[in-house]
Amino acid sequence: IPDCLTYVSAFLFCHIFAFVLSWRLALAAIPLSVMFIVPALVFGKMMLDVTMKMIESYGVAGGIAEQAISSIRTVFSYVGENQTLKRFSTALQKTMELGIKQGFAKGLMLGSMGVIYVSWGFQAWVGTFLISEKGEKGGHVFVAGFNILMGGLSILSALPNLTAIMEASSAVTRIFEMIDRVSTIDSEEKKGKALSHVRGEIEFKDIYFCYPSRPDSPVLQEFNLTIRAGKRIGLVGGSGSGKSTIIALLERFYDPVEGEILLDGHKINKLQLKWLRSNLGLVNQEPVLFATSIKENILFGKEGASMESVISAAKASNAHDFIVKLPDGYETQVGQFGFQLSGGQKQRIAIARALLRDPKVLLLDEATSALDAQSERVVQEAIDQASKGRTTIIIAHRLSTIRTADTIAVLQAGRVIESGTHNELMEINGGQGGEYARMVELQQVTTQNDESKHSNLQTEGKRSHRMNRSVPQSPGVSFKSSTPGTPMLYPFSQGFSIGTPYSYSIQYDNDDDDSFEDNLKRPHHPAPSQWRLLKMNAPEWVRGVLGILGAIGSGAVQPVNAYCVGLLISIYFEPDTSKMKSKARVLALVFLGIGVFNFFTSILQHYNFAVMGERLTKRIREKILEKLMSFEIGWFDHEDNTSAAICARLASEANLVRSLVGDRMSLLAQAIFGSVFAYTAGLVLSWRLSIVMIAVQPLVIGSFYARSVLMKTMAEKTRKAQREGSQLASEAVINHRTITAFSSQKRMLALFKSTMTGPKQESIRQSWISGFGLFSSQFFNTGSTALAYWYGGKLLIQGLIEPTELFQAFLILLFTAYIISEAGSMTSDISKGSNAVGSVFAILDRKSEIDPETLWGSDKK
Numbered sequence: 044i045p046d047c048l049t050y051v052s053a054f055l056f057c058h059i060f061a062f063v064l065s066w067r068l069a070l071a072a073i074p075l076s077v078m079f080i081v082p083a084l085v086f087g088k089m090m091l092d093v094t095m096k097m098i099e100s101y102g103v104a105g106g107i108a109e110q111a112i113s114s115i116r117t118v119f120s121y122v123g124e125n126q127t128l129k130r131f132s133t134a135l136q137k138t139m140e141l142g143i144k145q146g147f148a149k150g151l152m153l154g155s156m157g158v159i160y161v162s163w164g165f166q167a168w169v170g171t172f173l174i175s176e177k178g179e180k181g182g183h184v185f186v187a188g189f190n191i192l193m194g195g196l197s198i199l200s201a202l203p204n205l206t207a208i209m210e211a212s213s214a215v216t217r218i219f220e221m222i223d224r225v226s227t228i229d230s231e232e233k234k235g236k237a238l239s240h241v242r243g244e245i246e247f248k249d250i251y252f253c254y255p256s257r258p259d260s261p262v263l264q265e266f267n268l269t270i271r272a273g274k275r276i277g278l279v280g281g282s283g284s285g286k287s288t289i290i291a292l293l294e295r296f297y298d299p300v301e302g303e304i305l306l307d308g309h310k311i312n313k314l315q316l317k318w319l320r321s322n323l324g325l326v327n328q329e330p331v332l333f334a335t336s337i338k339e340n341i342l343f344g345k346e347g348a349s350m351e352s353v354i355s356a357a358k359a360s361n362a363h364d365f366i367v368k369l370p371d372g373y374e375t376q377v378g379q380f381g382f383q384l385s386g387g388q389k390q391r392i393a394i395a396r397a398l399l400r401d402p403k404v405l406l407l408d409e410a411t412s413a414l415d416a417q418s419e420r421v422v423q424e425a426i427d428q429a430s431k432g433r434t435t436i437i438i439a440h441r442l443s444t445i446r447t448a449d450t451i452a453v454l455q456a457g458r459v460i461e462s463g464t465h466n467e468l469m470e471i472n473g474g475q476g477g478e479y480a481r482m483v484e485l486q487q488v489t490t491q492n493d494e495s496k497h498s499n500l501q502t503e504g505k506r507s508h509r510m511n512r513s514v515p516q517s518p519g520v521s522f523k524s525s526t527p528g529t530p531m532l533y534p535f536s537q538g539f540s541i542g543t544p545y546s547y548s549i550q551y552d553n554d555d556d557d558s559f560e561d562n563l564k565r566p567h568h569p570a571p572s573q574w575r576l577l578k579m580n581a582p583e584w585v586r587g588v589l590g591i592l593g594a595i596g597s598g599a600v601q602p603v604n605a606y607c608v609g610l611l612i613s614i615y616f617e618p619d620t621s622k623m624k625s626k627a628r629v630l631a632l633v634f635l636g637i638g639v640f641n642f643f644t645s646i647l648q649h650y651n652f653a654v655m656g657e658r659l660t661k662r663i664r665e666k667i668l669e670k671l672m673s674f675e676i677g678w679f680d681h682e683d684n685t686s687a688a689i690c691a692r693l694a695s696e697a698n699l700v701r702s703l704v705g706d707r708m709s710l711l712a713q714a715i716f717g718s719v720f721a722y723t724a725g726l727v728l729s730w731r732l733s734i735v736m737i738a739v740q741p742l743v744i745g746s747f748y749a750r751s752v753l754m755k756t757m758a759e760k761t762r763k764a765q766r767e768g769s770q771l772a773s774e775a776v777i778n779h780r781t782i783t784a785f786s787s788q789k790r791m792l793a794l795f796k797s798t799m800t801g802p803k804q805e806s807i808r809q810s811w812i813s814g815f816g817l818f819s820s821q822f823f824n825t826g827s828t829a830l831a832y833w834y835g836g837k838l839l840i841q842g843l844i845e846p847t848e849l850f851q852a853f854l855i856l857l858f859t860a861y862i863i864s865e866a867g868s869m870t871s872d873i874s875k876g877s878n879a880v881g882s883v884f885a886i887l888d889r890k891s892e893i894d895p896e897t898l899w900g901s902d903k904k
Contacts, residue, residue, distance in 0.1 A: 044204075044208060046201075046204045047201050047204035047205060047208060050197045050198065050200045050201035050204065051197075051198070051201055053193065053194065053197035054194045054195075054197040054198045054201070055194075057190040057191065057193050057194030057197065058073070058190070058191065058194050060186075060187070060190045061187040061188075061190040061191045061194070062187075064183040064184075064186055064187040064190070065173065065179055065183050065184050065187035065188075067169075067173055067177065067179070068166065068169055068170060068173055068179075068184055068187050068188055068191070069187055069191060071165075071169050072162065072165065072166055072169070072188060072191045072192075073191060075158070075161070075162045075165055075195075076162060076191050076192060076194060076195030077195065077198075078158055078195075079156070079158060079159060079162075079195040079196065079198070079199045080195075080198060080199050080202060081155075081158075082151075082152050082155030082156055082158070083152065083156075083199060083202055084202075085152075085155075086148050086149075086151045086152030086155065087152060089148045089151075089152075090145055090148045090149060090152065093141055093144050093145040093148060094145060096141050097138055097141045097142060097145065100134070100137045100138040100141055101135075101138045101694065103134045103137075104131055104134035104135045104138060104664075105690055105693070105694055107127065107130050107131045107134055108131055108668055108689075108690050108693055109690040111123075111127045111131075111668075111672075112671065112679070112689050112690065115676065115679050116676060118672070119676070124669075124672040127668075127672070128665065128668060128669055128672065131664075131665065131668055132661075132665055135661045135664060135665065136661070138657075138661070139657045139658065139660070139661045142653060142656070142657035142660070142701070143650070143653050143654050143657050145653065146649050146650050146652065146653020146654070146656070146657070147646065147649070147650045147653065149649045149653070150645045150646035150647070150648065150649035150650050150653075151645075151646060153597075153645040153649065154641060154642035154643065154644070154645030154646050155642065156641070156645075157637070157638030157639065157640075157641035157642045157645075158638065159192065159195075159196070159638075160600075160604055160634050160635075160637040160638040160641060161634060161635055161638040162191075162192060162195070163188075163192070163604070163607070163608060163611070163634045164630070164631035164632070164633070164634030164635045164638075165631070166188040166191075166192075166611075167611050167614070167627045167630050167631045167634065168627055168628065168631045170184040170185070170188060170611075170615060170627070171614065171615070171623050171624050171627035172624075174615060174620075174623065175620040175623060175624060181612075181615030181616045182615070184615060185611065185612055185615055227298075228295055228296075228297075228298065228316065229316070230316055230317065230320075230783060230786060230788060231317070231788075232315070232316055232317075233315065234315065235313060235314050235315035235316065235318070235319075236309065236313060236314050236315060237314070237315045237318040238306075238307065238309065238314070238318075241306070241307060241322050241403040241404075242272040242273070242307050242403070243272040243273060243306075243307070243403045243404050243433065243434030244269075244270065244271060244272040244305075244306070244307050244308070244434070245269070245270040245293065245304070245305065245306055245404065245434065245436075246268070246269045246270070246304070246305040246308075247266055247267060247268045247269075247289070247292075247302070247304055248267060248302055248303050248304070248305065249265060249266070249267060249301065249302040249303075250263045250264075250265075250266040250267070250292070250299045250301070250302035250303075250304070251263060251264050251265065251266075251299060251300050251301035251302055252264075252266075252285075252288060252292065252297065252299045252300055252301075252302075252457075253300060254297070255297075261457060262283075262285045262288045262457055263285045263288055263289075263292075263299070263457040263458075264456075264457045264458065265457075265458060266285070266289075266302070266457055266458060266459065267459065268289075268452060268459055268462075270434060270436065270450075271434075271449070271450075272307075272434055273432060273433065273434055274434060274435075274449040274450065275430055275435040275437065275445075275447075275448045275449050275450075276435070276436055276437070276448060276449065276450045276451070276452060277437045277438075277439050277444075277445025277448040277450070277451045277452070278436065278437065278438045278439070278452050278454060279438075279439055279442060279445070279451060279452070279453055279454070279479065279482065280453055280454035280455055281455065284454040284455055284456065284457065285454050285457045286408075286438045286454055287408055287438060289436070290325070290406045290408055290436065290438065291780075292304060293311070293323065293404075293406065293436075294320060294323060294325065294406070294780075294783075294784050295311060295312070295316060295319065295320075296780060296783065296784075298312060306319070306404075317786050320783075320784060320785070320786050321345075321400055321402075321786065322400075322402055322403045322404060323402055323403075323404050323405075323406060323784070324344075324397030324398060324400060324402030324404070324405045324406065324433075325397060325406045325408070325781070325784040325785070326390070326393050326394050326397050326405075326406065326407050326408065327393070327408050327409075327780075327781065328408050328409035328440075330381065330386070330389040330390045330392065330393035331381075331393065331778040331781040332377050332381030332384070332389055332392060332393070333377075333381075333771070333774050333778070333791075333794075334376070334377070334378060334770060334771065334774065335376065335377070335794070336371075336373065336374045336375060336376055336377070337366055337369075337372075337373050337374070337375050337377060337392060338350075338353055338373040338374060340377060340381075340392055340396060341353050341356060341357065341373075341392060341395050341396050341399055342399070342790075343396055343781075343782075343785050343787045343790060344356070344395075344396035344397060344398070344399035344400050344785055345399045345400040346786075346787075346789075346790060348399055350373075352399060353373065353395075353399065354373075356395040356396070356398040356399040357373075357391075357392075357395045359394075359395070359398050359425075359428060359429055360391045360392070360394035360395040360398055360425045360428075360429060361391055361421055361424055361425040361428070362388070362391035362392055362394070362395050362425070365388055365391075366392075377389075377392075387421055391421070391425055394425050394426065394429055396785070397429075398429055400785075402433065403433060403434065404433065404434045404435075404436070405429060405430055405433045405434070405435040405436070406435075406436050407426060407435065407436065407437045407438065408438045409438050409439065409440045423444060426444075441486070442482060442483055442486055445465075446465050447465075448464075448465070449464070450462060450463065450464065451463065451464065451465060451468060451479065453468070453477075453478050453479045453482075455478065460477075460478060461477050461478055461479055468480060469483070575884070576659075576700070576704075576880055579659060579662060579663070580655055580658075580659045580704065582658070583654060583655045583658055583659070586651040586652075586654045586655050587651070587652075587655055589647055589651040590647070590648055590649075590650075590651035590652040590655065590709060590712075591712055592644075592647065593644045593645070593646070593647030593648025593649070593651060594644075594648045594652075594709055594712035594713040594716060595712075595713075595716045596640065596641075596643075596644030596647070596648070597641065597644045597645055597648050597713045597717075598712070598713040598714065598715070598716035598717030598718075598719075598720060599716065599717065599720050600637060600640065600641045600644070600717075601717055601721070601858050601859070601862060602717060602720045602721040602724050602855050602858070602859065603637060603720075604634075604637055604858075605721075605851070605854040605855040605857075605858050606724060606851050606854075606855060607630060607633055607634060607637070608850075608854055609847060609848075609849075609850035609851030609852075609853070609854050609855070610630060610847060610851065611627075611630060612846075612847070612850045613846060613847035613850075614626045614627055614630060616846075648709055648713065649709065652704070652706070652708070652709040655704055656700075656701040656702070656704040656706070657701065659700065659701065659704055660697045660698070660700060660701040663696075663697050663700060663883055664693060664697045666887060667693055667697070667883065667886050667887065668693065670886055670887050670889070671689065671886070673891045674889070674891050675891055678891075696883055697883070700880055700883060703880070714862050714863060717859065717862050718859055718862065718863055721855050721856060721858070721859035721862075722737065722856075722859070724851075724852075724855050725737075725852045725855050725856045725859075728848045728851050728852040728855070729838070729843075729844045729848050729849065729852045731834075731838060731843060731844070732831065732834060732835055732838060732844060732849065732852050732853070733852055733856060735830065735831065735834050736827065736830075736831055736852075736853070736856045736857075737856065739823075739826075739827045739830060740827070740856070740860050740863075742823045742826075742827065743820075743823045743824055743827050743860045744860055744863050745823075746816070746819040746820040746822075746823045746824075747820050747824075747860075749816060749819070768795055768798035768799050768802065771791075771794060771795050771798055772795060775791050775795070827857075827860075828857070831853050831857075832853075835849045835853065
C-alpha cells in the first residue's frame with residue numbers, strides 16, 4: 044500500500060505540474076503516456092497464462108519422476124530405467140516449448156515498452172509546434188513533457204502493487220467470511236447441562252447420518268447400539284461401514300440428521316459441549332503430536348494439569364519409562380508431526396494425553412493398526428490398562444485386539460448386523476459363524492501369508508544390508524533401511540512425499556539450502572566452473588550469439604535515448620523556428636526508430652536466451668534423473684534422499700539454472716554493454732563532467748543496490764520468522780479434529796500468537812531499515828544531480844562545455860546508474876543460481892557404488 048500510494052501520488056503531482064507548465068502539451072501527451080500500461084497488461088497476462096501452463100505441464104513430468112524415485116526398487120527390479128527416462132523426456136518437451144513461448148512473450152512485453160521512446164518523438168513534434176506557434180517557453184514545454192513521461196512510468200510501477208492489493212482484498216473477503224461464519228456446533232458454547240456424575244452408558248437410537256459434502260450417500264441408517272457403562276465394545280466392519288463416524292458423532296464433530304445419542308440417558312446435544320468432550324478421551328489410528336515438547340503434547344489433554352498428573356498419565360500409558368531415557372526427558376522436542384519418535388512412542392504419548400483428563404469414556408480409533416508387532420504389544424498393554432473402569436469403544440482393524448471385548452458389534456452399510464462376544468459370534472448359524480467368523484478366518488489366512496513373506500524379506504534384507512554396507516557414512520549421518528517400495532520420510536526436507544503412507548502433503552516456502560543440498564555438496568566436490576555449464580549449452584551457441592546481439596542492442600537503446608533527449612532540450616531553445624521544426628521532425632523519426640529497434644532487439648534477446656535456458660533445463664533434468672537411476676538403493680534409503688526432497692530439487696535447482704542462463708545472464712549482458720556505451724559516450728561528450736559523475740555514482744549505485752538487496756534479505760528473514768507460525772497453523776488445520784476433541788483451541792491459539800511475536804518485531808525493524816534505505820537512495824540521487832548541475836554550471840561559465848553536451852552527458856550517466864543498480868541487485872539471484880549449478884554437478888559427478896551399466900561382476904574368492 045505505501046509503495047502504491049507513492050506511485051499514485053507521483054502520477055498525480057507529475058500531471059498537475061505538467062498542466063501548470065503546459066496544459067496543451069499535457070492534454071496531447073497524456074493518452075500516449077497512459078498507453079505505457081497496455082503492454083504490461085496484455086503481454087503480462089499472456090506471460091502469466093503461459094507460466095500457469097508451465098507449472099501444470101511440469102507437474103506431469105515431476106509426477107513421473109516422483110513415482111519412479113518413490114518406487115525405485117520396483118523400477119530397478121523390472122529394469123524400467125529407460126522407459127521412465129523416455130516418459131520423463133516426453134513430458135519435459137511440452138514444458139520446454141511453453142518456456143520458450145514465455146520468453147517470446149517477455150520479449151514482446153519489454154519490446155513494446157518502446158512506446159516510451161515514441162512518446163518522446165511525439166512530444167518533440169508537438170512541443171516545437173507549441174513553442175513556435177503558441178509562444179510557449181521551451182523550458183516549460185520540456186519539463187511538462189518530462190513530468191508526463193514520469194507520471195506514466197509511475198502508474199506503470201504501481202500496477203504490481205495494485206495487483207497485490209486486489210489479491211489481498213480478495214483474500215481479506217474470504218478471511219472475513221470465515222471470521223463472521225457462525226458455527227452450527229460451537230465449541231465455546233456455555234449453554235447446556237453438565238452432569239455431576241458420569242457412569243458412561245451410551246445409546247444410539249435410530250441414527251440416520253450422511254456427511255454434508257455427500258448428502259445423497261447415507262453412512263448410518265437406522266443405526267441402533269447400546270453400550271453399557273464400564274464395558275469394552277469392539278466395532279468391526281469393512282471400509283465405509285460407519286465405524287469412525289460413530290466416534291465423530293459421539294464427539295459431536297457432527298450432529299445426526301435423524302435420531303438421538305444418549306449419555307447416561309441424556310441427549311448429548313443438550314449437554315454442554317466442552318464438558319461432554321472433557322469426559323471423552325480420543326486416540327486416533329495415526330497419533331497426532333505437535334511440534335513442541337512431550338510435556339506440552341500431553342498437556343493438550345487437560346489445560347493447567349500439574350506435572351505429577353502428566354507423569355501419572357504417562358505411567359498409565361506405559362510411556363514414562365522411555366520418556367525418562369530421552370536426553371531431555373519430558374522437555375524433549377518431538378519435531379513436526381512427532382517425527383522424532385517412533386510410531387509406538389507417539390501412540391503411547393497420545394494415550395497419555397487422553398488419560399490426563401481421566402475420561403469416563405475412552406475412544407480408540409484403530410489405535411494399533413499402523414504399528415509393527417512389537418510396538419502393537421506394548422501399546423495394547425497400555426490400552427488394556429487404560430480401559431479398566433472406563434466405557435471403551437474400540438474400532439479394530441486387527442480382530443485379535445478385540446477378542447476379549449465384552450461386546451463385538453459388526454457393522455455393514457451403516458447398520459449393526461451382528462453383536463455378541465467373540466465366542467458367541469463364532470458359534471452362530473449352527474456353529475458355522477456369520478460375517479464376523481468370515482472376517483476372522485480371512486485375517487488368519489492373510490497373517491499366515493505375511494509370515495511367509497516375512498521370512499523371504501529377511502533374506503532380502505541381508506542382501507540389502509550387503510548393498511548398504513558399501514555406502515560410505517559420514518560422521519553424524521545415519522542410514523535407515525525402509526521396507527521395499529516404500530520411501531523413507533524425512534521431515535525436514537523441502538516437502539513431504541504424497542506417495543508415503545500416513546504422511547501429509549505440505550510444502551513450505553523455503554529459500555534455504557536444506558540438508559539435501561548439503562548432502563550433495565560435500566567439501567570434496569570441486570567448485571563448478573561456469574565454463575562447464577556453458578559447455579552443456581554448447582548446442583545452442585547460435586542462439587547465444589543472437590541473444591547477446593539482442594542484449595547489445597537493448598543495452599545501447601537507453602544511452603542513445605538519453606543522448607536524443609539532451610538534444611531535444613537544445614532544439615527547444617533554437618532561435619530559428621524553421622530550423623527548430625526541421626530538427627524536431629528528424630529527432631521525432633529518430634525516437635520512433637529507437638522504439639522500433641528496441642522492439643526487435645528485445646524479442647531477439649529474450650527469445651534466444653529463453654531457448655538456451657529451456658533446452659539447458661531440459662537437458663539438466665534428463666541427466667539428473669538418468670544419473671539418479673544409476674545410484675545404488677542404499678543412497679535412496681538415506682533420510683535426506685526422500686523422493687519428495689529429490690523431486691523438489693529436480694524442479695527448483697534446474698529452474699534456478701534456467702533463470703541464471705535465460706534471465707540473469709541476459710540482463711547482465713545488457714547492463715554491461717549498456718554501461719560501456721554510456722561511459723564511452725559520456726567521456727566523449729564531456730570528460731570533465733563525466734569523471735565527476737562517475738566518481739559519485741558508486742554512492743548512488745551503492746544506495747540503490749543496498750536497499751534492493753536489503754529488502755530481499757529482510758523479506759527472507761521475515762519468511763523464516765513466520766515459518767514456525769505457519770508450521771503450527773498447518774498442523775492445527777490438519778489436526779483440527781484432535782484439537783477440537785481435547786478443546787485445545789485456546790491453547791493452540793496462544794502458541795500461535797507466541798510464534799508471531801518474532802515476525803512482528805522483524806517487520807517493524809524492516810520498516811525502519813527500508814525507510815532509511817529509501818532516504819539514502821533518494822538523498823544520494825538528488826545530491827549527485829545537484830553536484831552535476833553545480834559543476835556543469837561552472838564548466839559552462841568557463842566555456843569548457845556546451846549546454847547540449849551538459850544535458851546529454853548528465854542524462855546518459857544518470858540513466859546508466861539506475862541500470863547498473865538494477866543489475867547489481869541480481870547478485871543474490873546469481874549466487875543462488877551458482878549454488879544450484881554446484882548442486883547439479885554434485886549429483887552428476889557422484890560415483891555409484893553399484894553401477895547398473897557394468898558389464899562384468901566381481902568374483903570374490
